[in-house]
Amino acid sequence: MIDRFLFKKIDNSPLILFRIFFGILIACECYGAIVTGWVRINLVEPKFTFNFIGFDWLQLFVGNGMYIYFVIMGSLGILIALGYKYRFSMVAFTILWTGVYLLQKTSYNNHYYLLILISFLMIFMPAHRAISLDAKKNTSIKTNTMPNWVKWVIIAQLFIVYTYASLAKLYGDWLDFSFIKLLMQGKANYFLIGEFLQQSSAHKIVAIFGILFDFLIVPALLWKPTRKIxxxxxxxxxLFNSFVFQIGIFPYLSLVFTVFFFDGKTIKNIFFKKKTLYTAKEIETPSYRRIFVIGTSIYFCIQLVLPIRHHFIKDNVLWTEEGHRLSWRMMLRSRSGTIIFKVKDKETGKVETIKTSDYLTKKQTRRIAVYPDFIWQFAQRLKKEYAKKGQNIEVHAVNSRASINGKASVPFIDPQVDLASIPWKPFSHSEWIFPSKEGNK
Structure with missing residues (x-):
């Protein structure tokens, strides 16, 4: 039964089309990051970036070299679309993109993480065996089939993403529409719909539609009677999300994923009219069957567990941010706050107030006040900077206050704690974060 489901051969038109669009979107994302100034703002101008904790060695890449880095990734996207040196291009892009993701959190976006996962999965998929330069050069690999697991691995990944995104919206500020109102502020001048977006009725529509769409879209696409609608x-x-929220390639990548919900015949007839349609439905159990079953089981177990880990960490994730990343908690909160860093020389007792603009860009300064891991990392940075000058210091965050979703700001970080001397705890709560107040949960 498992072999019949996983290893039945089906037409590979959806995978081939996905590879082409996927490569094009990768190129647009990488070249666009240079043109729009994203690379400059996040990876060139900063003296250092807030990398994922434990990946400090990636700081070696910060600087003008990141322009070349992104040109290479964009070029790999073109190679993937053309199906040239596909395996190498896919592996190289996955590694390079993962490096960028781990290198900076200042412009964190969930679709950056999704791109890592899909790129990783695409490494193992036979997406270059038709309508590709690889297949043209080496006709022995050419085929119009793919195993059924290709389709269902992608669909399973999408189901996890959308379902967790829907469940995450089931909290107070989303359900009372107050966050949606905050989200729409500043969009009054949008062409045609700007005024409408400020109406309470629009906030209700966006909130309810967002929950229902995320929860139902995968089942609705799977069921043939509702697929087209x-x-x-x-x-x-x-397209609404792309226009209103301007979130890069993610909306278009999401649309490209829908090709896996349509049968090969439909995709072939629209996009690849000259391609031969496969209809035999043979079953071919590969030698890697056992490894595949174990590997995919582990992968999806991790994908199921990561988004719920915050439930096992003390306090509310909206306040502490602990367990927020890698969990499909998309567009759920707005954070603002203030913070002052003071350093104390342990030998002389001299206290100095840090001017954060001497170390951070404007964008980094806005983030550091309200993200605990940023605060801890900055304290470690200060400790190293002063150690170079022969000083052993304490670092304290004073007058630290944070506000979630426009609510009143309240004390955030314990000023008595020496942030330079405490270890980071990635899987448990940091007690130096003050408990969340009722209004900021």
Whole structure:
């Protein structure tokens, strides 16, 4: 039964089309990051970046070299779209993109993480065996089939993403529409819909539609009677998000994923008219069957567990941010706050107030006041900087206050704690974060 489901051969038109669009979107993302100034702001101008904790060695890449880095990634995207040196291009892009993701959190976005996962999965998929330069050069690999698991691995990943995104929205500020109101502020001048977005009725529509769409879109696309209408809703939803929230390639990548919900015949007839349609439905159990079953089981167990880890960490994730990343908690909160760093020389007792602009860009300064891991990392940075001058210091965050979703700001970080001397605890709560107040949960 498992072999029949996983290793049945089906037409590979959806995978081939996905590879082409995926490569194009990768190129647009990477070249666009240079043109729009994203690379300059996040990876060139900063003296250092807030990398994922434990990956400090990636700081070696910060600087003008990141322009070349992104040109290389964009070029790999083109190679992937063309299906040239596919395995190498896919592996190289996955490694390089993962490096960028781990290198900076200042402009964190969930779709950066999704791109890592999909790129990783694509490494193992036979996406270059038709309508590609690889297949043209080496006809022995050419085929119009793919194993059924290719389709269902992608669909399973999407189901996890959308389902967790929907469940995460089931909290107070989303359900009473106050966060949506905050989200729409500043969009009054948008062409045609700006005024509408300020109305309470629009906030209700966006909030309810967001929950229902995320929860139902995958089942609706899977069920043939609702597939076409679900696709139309997907087009509207993702284009709306692209226009209103300007979140890069993510809406278009989400639309490209829908090719896996349509049968190979439909995709072939629209995009690859000259391609031969495969209909035999043979079953070919590969030698890697056992490794595949174990590997995918482990992968999806991790994907199921990561998004719920915050439930096992003390306090509310909206306040502490502990367990927020890698959990599909998309567009759920707005954070603002203030903070002052003071350093104390342990030998002389001299106290100095840090001017953060001497170390951080404007964007980094806005982030550091309200993200605990940023605060801890900055304290460690100060400790190293002063150690170079022969000083052993304490670092304290004083007058630290934070506000979630526009609520009143309240004390955030314990000023008595020496942040330079405490270890980071990635899987448990940091007690130096003050408990959340009722209004900021």
């Amino acid at each position: 679900a696709f139309c809703f997907a087009v509207f939803f993702h």
